[in-house]
Amino acid sequence: MGSSKDNFHGMSKTGEQFLAGVYHHLPSILAFTAPHPNSYDRIQPDTWSGAYLCWGKENREAPLRTACPPGVPLDLVSNFEIKSFDGCANPHLGLAAGIDGLRRHLKLPEPIESNPSDHSSKLKRLPQNLQESVE
Template identity: 75%
Template sequence: MAGVLDHLPSILAFTAPLPNSYDRIQPNTWSGAYQCWGKENREAPLRTACPPGIPNGFVSNFEIKSFDGCANPHLGLAAIIAAGIDGLRRHLHLPQPIDANPATLEGKLSRLPKSLRESLEALQKDNVLKELIGEKLVVAITGVRKAEIEYYSKNKEAYKQLIHRY
């Protein structure tokens, strides 16, 4: 989970694939707009419920709230698994969970990308995901996402078609 948290800005290029996806990922909307995790915190993009009897710090399952309905689940899961592998390889540890609304901690937490363009920039800098997912696939994803950005910037009403397409 620590690897997923670390790579979350890049993962969004897979799990929030359309410019419209970022309209949902806003503070105070239970969608997880800040790079943090929490135990049963509805504002955290990564959250977990620690069952009774499980030692504190041990996470058996978690939810990723910034996984858009328009995302390809296979690509999203590939990015999540790659990030998890990196977390295991580097022996990353989770920071303390955030129990408060992350929006009230502005300046202490990083804001996740506010646009598809920002998540693509994060992916371009993320050499670990490029290596684990594969350079060719990342190039293809980047090309498709850039085409989506261009299409939606030229067609302001295109978001309405999403209802029928998805």
């Protein structure tokens, strides 16, 4: 992620753009990264799987989460998770979404610091079944 205290929420510009690409494409790429009908049984609010389109720092309820291992200052990002992908995911499409963010210089919105369910009126719900993800 190229940590930097001087950049967006501890991420380098490259890290932010990559994560912004995944954020931007997340609702549509779920068809390939959660490709089984049973995948959507897991992507529910309040289950640490990320049911709303958002990202957060150390936020286990956000589908996109930046994280730091113990001992690393919280204002430096060392890695991120895409929590709504499952074991059947096509990781290449997740990477392609990130690369698109780099090419288009996309920017992330502000992070959600609390449970996204508490902001459900403001946040887009991710597809709730495979049919919704392909529409």
